[in-house]
Amino acid sequence: MGSLNIENVKKAFGPVEVLKGIDLDVSDGEFVVFVGPSGCGKSTLLRVIAGLEDSTSGRVVIDGQDVTTIPPAKRGIAMVFQTYALYPHLTVKNNMGLGLKQIGTPGAEIDKRIDAASVMLSLKPYLDRRPAELSGGQRQRVAIGRAVVREPKLFLFDEPLSNLDAALRVNTRLEIAQLHRRLKATMIYVTHDQVEAMTLADKIVVLNAGRIEQIGRPMELYNSPANEFVAGFIGSPK
Numbered sequence: 001m002g003s004l005n006i007e008n009v010k011k012a013f014g015p016v017e018v019l020k021g022i023d024l025d026v027s028d029g030e031f032v033v034f035v036g037p038s039g040c041g042k043s044t045l046l047r048v049i050a051g052l053e054d055s056t057s058g059r060v061v062i063d064g065q066d067v068t069t070i071p072p073a074k075r076g077i078a079m080v081f082q083t084y085a086l087y088p089h090l091t092v093k094n095n096m097g098l099g100l101k102q103i104g105t106p107g108a109e110i111d112k113r114i115d116a117a118s119v120m121l122s123l124k125p126y127l128d129r130r131p132a133e134l135s136g137g138q139r140q141r142v143a144i145g146r147a148v149v150r151e152p153k154l155f156l157f158d159e160p161l162s163n164l165d166a167a168l169r170v171n172t173r174l175e176i177a178q179l180h181r182r183l184k185a186t187m188i189y190v191t192h193d194q195v196e197a198m199t200l201a202d203k204i205v206v207l208n209a210g211r212i213e214q215i216g217r218p219m220e221l222y223n224s225p226a227n228e229f230v231a232g233f234i235g236s237p238k
Protein backbone atom coordinates (compact mmCIF):
# COMPACT_ATOMS: atom_id res chain seq x y z
CA MET A 1 0.00 0.00 0.00
CA GLY A 2 1.24 3.50 -0.66
CA SER A 3 -1.19 6.36 -0.40
CA LEU A 4 0.10 9.89 0.12
CA ASN A 5 -1.57 12.99 1.53
CA ILE A 6 0.08 16.37 1.51
CA GLU A 7 -1.68 18.95 3.64
CA ASN A 8 -0.96 22.65 3.28
CA VAL A 9 2.79 22.14 2.93
CA LYS A 10 4.86 25.32 2.91
CA LYS A 11 8.60 25.58 2.60
CA ALA A 12 10.76 28.67 2.89
CA PHE A 13 14.49 29.02 2.42
CA GLY A 14 15.27 32.06 4.53
CA PRO A 15 12.87 34.80 3.46
CA VAL A 16 11.96 33.07 0.19
CA GLU A 17 8.82 30.93 0.23
CA VAL A 18 9.36 28.21 -2.36
CA LEU A 19 6.24 26.11 -1.58
CA LYS A 20 3.23 28.27 -0.82
CA GLY A 21 0.66 25.81 0.52
CA ILE A 22 0.49 22.51 -1.35
CA ASP A 23 -2.46 20.12 -0.93
CA LEU A 24 -2.43 16.82 -2.76
CA ASP A 25 -3.88 13.32 -2.39
CA VAL A 26 -2.35 10.34 -4.17
CA SER A 27 -4.05 6.94 -4.10
CA ASP A 28 -2.30 3.62 -3.75
CA GLY A 29 -0.86 2.53 -7.10
CA GLU A 30 -1.26 5.88 -8.82
CA PHE A 31 1.39 7.31 -11.14
CA VAL A 32 1.49 11.05 -10.44
CA VAL A 33 3.69 13.45 -12.38
CA PHE A 34 4.73 16.90 -11.14
CA VAL A 35 5.41 19.27 -14.02
CA GLY A 36 6.34 22.90 -14.11
CA PRO A 37 9.12 25.23 -15.16
CA SER A 38 12.59 25.14 -13.70
CA GLY A 39 12.67 26.63 -10.21
CA CYS A 40 8.93 26.23 -9.49
CA GLY A 41 9.54 23.91 -6.52
CA LYS A 42 9.18 20.38 -7.95
CA SER A 43 12.36 18.98 -6.40
CA THR A 44 11.72 20.75 -3.12
CA LEU A 45 8.26 19.19 -2.89
CA LEU A 46 9.69 15.75 -3.66
CA ARG A 47 12.41 16.25 -1.05
CA VAL A 48 9.83 17.28 1.54
CA ILE A 49 7.86 14.09 0.78
CA ALA A 50 11.09 12.08 1.13
CA GLY A 51 12.04 13.84 4.36
CA LEU A 52 15.26 15.20 2.87
CA GLU A 53 13.93 18.69 3.59
CA ASP A 54 11.74 19.70 6.52
CA SER A 55 8.68 21.67 5.55
CA THR A 56 8.13 25.02 7.25
CA SER A 57 4.54 23.98 8.00
CA GLY A 58 1.95 21.42 6.92
CA ARG A 59 1.81 17.63 7.05
CA VAL A 60 2.99 14.68 4.98
CA VAL A 61 1.00 11.47 5.49
CA ILE A 62 2.05 8.15 3.96
CA ASP A 63 -0.37 5.24 4.23
CA GLY A 64 -2.32 7.06 6.88
CA GLN A 65 0.73 7.68 9.05
CA ASP A 66 1.91 11.23 9.73
CA VAL A 67 5.58 11.09 8.69
CA THR A 68 6.23 14.84 8.87
CA THR A 69 8.90 14.42 11.56
CA ILE A 70 10.02 10.90 10.65
CA PRO A 71 13.48 10.52 9.05
CA PRO A 72 13.77 9.51 5.37
CA ALA A 73 14.93 5.95 6.04
CA LYS A 74 11.77 5.20 8.02
CA ARG A 75 9.24 6.60 5.55
CA GLY A 76 9.07 3.57 3.25
CA ILE A 77 10.14 5.61 0.24
CA ALA A 78 12.86 5.14 -2.36
CA MET A 79 14.15 7.95 -4.53
CA VAL A 80 15.75 7.95 -7.97
CA PHE A 81 17.83 11.02 -8.89
CA GLN A 82 18.79 12.62 -12.17
CA THR A 83 22.46 11.96 -11.41
CA TYR A 84 21.98 8.27 -10.45
CA ALA A 85 23.93 8.71 -7.17
CA LEU A 86 25.64 5.31 -7.39
CA TYR A 87 28.78 4.40 -5.44
CA PRO A 88 31.63 4.24 -7.99
CA HIS A 89 33.66 1.68 -6.01
CA LEU A 90 30.81 -0.80 -5.63
CA THR A 91 29.60 -3.31 -8.20
CA VAL A 92 26.08 -3.08 -9.59
CA LYS A 93 25.02 -5.88 -7.28
CA ASN A 94 26.46 -4.20 -4.20
CA ASN A 95 25.04 -0.82 -5.16
CA MET A 96 21.62 -2.43 -5.35
CA GLY A 97 21.99 -4.38 -2.12
CA LEU A 98 23.74 -1.86 0.12
CA GLY A 99 20.61 -0.22 1.53
CA LEU A 100 19.09 -3.58 2.44
CA LYS A 101 22.34 -4.75 4.03
CA GLN A 102 22.44 -1.62 6.16
CA ILE A 103 19.02 -2.38 7.61
CA GLY A 104 20.00 -5.98 8.34
CA THR A 105 18.10 -7.82 5.60
CA PRO A 106 19.41 -11.43 5.39
CA GLY A 107 21.83 -12.07 2.51
CA ALA A 108 19.64 -14.71 0.86
CA GLU A 109 16.68 -12.32 0.80
CA ILE A 110 18.87 -9.55 -0.65
CA ASP A 111 20.10 -11.90 -3.40
CA LYS A 112 16.55 -12.97 -4.22
CA ARG A 113 15.34 -9.38 -4.57
CA ILE A 114 18.38 -8.34 -6.64
CA ASP A 115 17.81 -11.30 -8.91
CA ALA A 116 14.15 -10.40 -9.50
CA ALA A 117 14.88 -6.69 -10.02
CA SER A 118 17.78 -7.33 -12.38
CA VAL A 119 15.60 -9.58 -14.53
CA MET A 120 12.90 -6.91 -14.64
CA LEU A 121 15.41 -4.21 -15.59
CA SER A 122 17.61 -6.32 -17.90
CA LEU A 123 20.60 -5.91 -15.60
CA LYS A 124 21.62 -9.55 -15.17
CA PRO A 125 24.73 -9.34 -17.41
CA TYR A 126 26.05 -6.30 -15.53
CA LEU A 127 25.83 -7.33 -11.88
CA ASP A 128 29.58 -7.59 -11.36
CA ARG A 129 30.47 -4.37 -13.17
CA ARG A 130 31.13 -0.99 -11.63
CA PRO A 131 29.17 2.13 -12.63
CA ALA A 132 32.06 3.51 -14.74
CA GLU A 133 31.74 0.44 -16.98
CA LEU A 134 28.07 1.15 -17.77
CA SER A 135 26.22 3.51 -20.11
CA GLY A 136 24.07 6.28 -18.65
CA GLY A 137 20.92 4.29 -19.34
CA GLN A 138 22.32 1.25 -17.59
CA ARG A 139 23.38 3.35 -14.62
CA GLN A 140 19.92 4.77 -14.28
CA ARG A 141 18.45 1.25 -14.45
CA VAL A 142 20.77 0.29 -11.56
CA ALA A 143 19.52 3.27 -9.57
CA ILE A 144 15.94 2.21 -10.31
CA GLY A 145 16.82 -1.38 -9.35
CA ARG A 146 18.24 -0.16 -6.07
CA ALA A 147 14.88 1.49 -5.40
CA VAL A 148 12.91 -1.62 -6.43
CA VAL A 149 14.74 -4.00 -4.07
CA ARG A 150 13.76 -1.82 -1.11
CA GLU A 151 10.09 -2.60 -1.89
CA PRO A 152 9.07 0.95 -0.98
CA LYS A 153 5.51 2.14 -0.43
CA LEU A 154 6.33 5.11 -2.61
CA PHE A 155 8.78 5.60 -5.47
CA LEU A 156 10.02 9.16 -5.99
CA PHE A 157 11.71 10.05 -9.29
CA ASP A 158 13.40 13.43 -9.80
CA GLU A 159 13.92 14.02 -13.53
CA PRO A 160 15.38 10.53 -13.97
CA LEU A 161 15.76 10.86 -17.74
CA SER A 162 17.26 14.33 -17.95
CA ASN A 163 20.87 13.15 -18.31
CA LEU A 164 20.12 10.61 -21.04
CA ASP A 165 20.20 11.11 -24.78
CA ALA A 166 16.95 11.03 -26.75
CA ALA A 167 16.86 7.32 -27.64
CA LEU A 168 17.71 6.20 -24.12
CA ARG A 169 15.13 8.59 -22.73
CA VAL A 170 12.33 6.87 -24.62
CA ASN A 171 13.65 3.46 -23.70
CA THR A 172 14.04 4.17 -20.01
CA ARG A 173 10.66 5.89 -19.90
CA LEU A 174 9.04 2.72 -21.25
CA GLU A 175 10.90 0.66 -18.64
CA ILE A 176 9.55 2.86 -15.86
CA ALA A 177 6.01 2.56 -17.25
CA GLN A 178 6.37 -1.22 -17.41
CA LEU A 179 7.72 -1.32 -13.87
CA HIS A 180 4.70 0.61 -12.67
CA ARG A 181 2.34 -1.87 -14.33
CA ARG A 182 4.17 -4.85 -12.88
CA LEU A 183 4.67 -3.64 -9.34
CA LYS A 184 1.39 -1.70 -9.11
CA ALA A 185 3.38 0.66 -6.91
CA THR A 186 2.68 4.30 -6.15
CA MET A 187 5.04 6.51 -8.12
CA ILE A 188 5.65 10.26 -7.97
CA TYR A 189 7.64 11.51 -10.91
CA VAL A 190 9.08 14.97 -11.46
CA THR A 191 9.82 16.31 -14.92
CA HIS A 192 9.76 19.53 -16.90
CA ASP A 193 9.05 17.49 -20.05
CA GLN A 194 5.44 17.57 -21.28
CA VAL A 195 5.79 14.37 -23.31
CA GLU A 196 6.98 12.40 -20.28
CA ALA A 197 4.13 13.82 -18.24
CA MET A 198 1.46 13.07 -20.85
CA THR A 199 2.63 9.51 -21.49
CA LEU A 200 3.41 8.34 -17.96
CA ALA A 201 0.85 9.99 -15.72
CA ASP A 202 -2.44 8.78 -14.33
CA LYS A 203 -2.62 12.26 -12.87
CA ILE A 204 -0.59 15.39 -13.61
CA VAL A 205 0.07 18.11 -11.05
CA VAL A 206 1.01 21.41 -12.69
CA LEU A 207 3.17 23.56 -10.43
CA ASN A 208 4.03 27.21 -10.91
CA ALA A 209 5.99 29.37 -8.49
CA GLY A 210 5.30 27.15 -5.48
CA ARG A 211 1.58 26.65 -6.08
CA ILE A 212 -0.54 24.02 -7.81
CA GLU A 213 -2.21 25.49 -10.90
CA GLN A 214 -4.22 22.38 -11.79
CA ILE A 215 -4.47 18.65 -11.08
CA GLY A 216 -6.03 16.24 -13.55
CA ARG A 217 -5.69 13.36 -15.95
CA PRO A 218 -3.46 14.14 -18.93
CA MET A 219 -6.30 14.55 -21.41
CA GLU A 220 -8.32 16.65 -18.95
CA LEU A 221 -5.47 19.12 -18.72
CA TYR A 222 -4.88 19.00 -22.43
CA ASN A 223 -8.52 19.57 -23.35
CA SER A 224 -9.56 21.79 -20.46
CA PRO A 225 -6.62 23.74 -19.09
CA ALA A 226 -7.70 25.84 -16.11
CA ASN A 227 -5.78 28.89 -17.22
CA GLU A 228 -3.26 30.33 -19.66
CA PHE A 229 -0.34 28.93 -17.74
CA VAL A 230 -1.56 25.33 -17.93
CA ALA A 231 -2.56 25.82 -21.56
CA GLY A 232 0.90 27.11 -22.36
CA PHE A 233 2.53 24.31 -20.50
CA ILE A 234 0.56 21.27 -21.64
CA GLY A 235 -2.84 22.17 -22.91
CA SER A 236 -4.04 22.99 -26.36
CA PRO A 237 -4.33 26.75 -26.99
CA LYS A 238 -7.14 28.26 -24.97
Ligand code: ADP
Residues within 6 Å of the ligand: 013, 018, 036, 037, 038, 039, 040, 041, 042, 043, 044, 045
Ligand atom coordinates in the same frame (compact mmCIF):
# COMPACT_ATOMS: atom_id res chain seq x y z
P1 ADP B 1 12.59 22.75 -9.57
O1 ADP B 1 12.95 21.37 -9.11
O2 ADP B 1 11.15 22.90 -9.91
O3 ADP B 1 13.46 23.23 -10.67
P2 ADP B 1 13.52 23.50 -6.93
O4 ADP B 1 12.57 22.85 -6.01
O5 ADP B 1 14.86 22.86 -7.08
O6 ADP B 1 12.84 23.75 -8.35
O7 ADP B 1 13.80 24.98 -6.43
C1 ADP B 1 12.77 25.90 -6.19
C2 ADP B 1 13.36 27.20 -5.68
O8 ADP B 1 13.95 27.00 -4.41
C3 ADP B 1 14.45 27.74 -6.57
O9 ADP B 1 14.34 29.14 -6.63
C4 ADP B 1 15.72 27.33 -5.86
O10 ADP B 1 16.76 28.23 -6.14
C5 ADP B 1 15.30 27.39 -4.40
N1 ADP B 1 16.04 26.42 -3.58
C6 ADP B 1 16.02 25.08 -3.71
N2 ADP B 1 16.79 24.49 -2.78
C7 ADP B 1 17.30 25.49 -2.02
C8 ADP B 1 18.18 25.55 -0.89
N3 ADP B 1 18.64 24.43 -0.32
N4 ADP B 1 18.48 26.76 -0.39
C9 ADP B 1 17.98 27.88 -0.94
N5 ADP B 1 17.15 27.91 -1.99
C10 ADP B 1 16.82 26.74 -2.53
Ligand code: MG
Residues within 6 Å of the ligand: 042, 043, 044
Ligand atom coordinates in the same frame (compact mmCIF):
# COMPACT_ATOMS: atom_id res chain seq x y z
MG1 MG C 1 14.35 20.04 -9.80
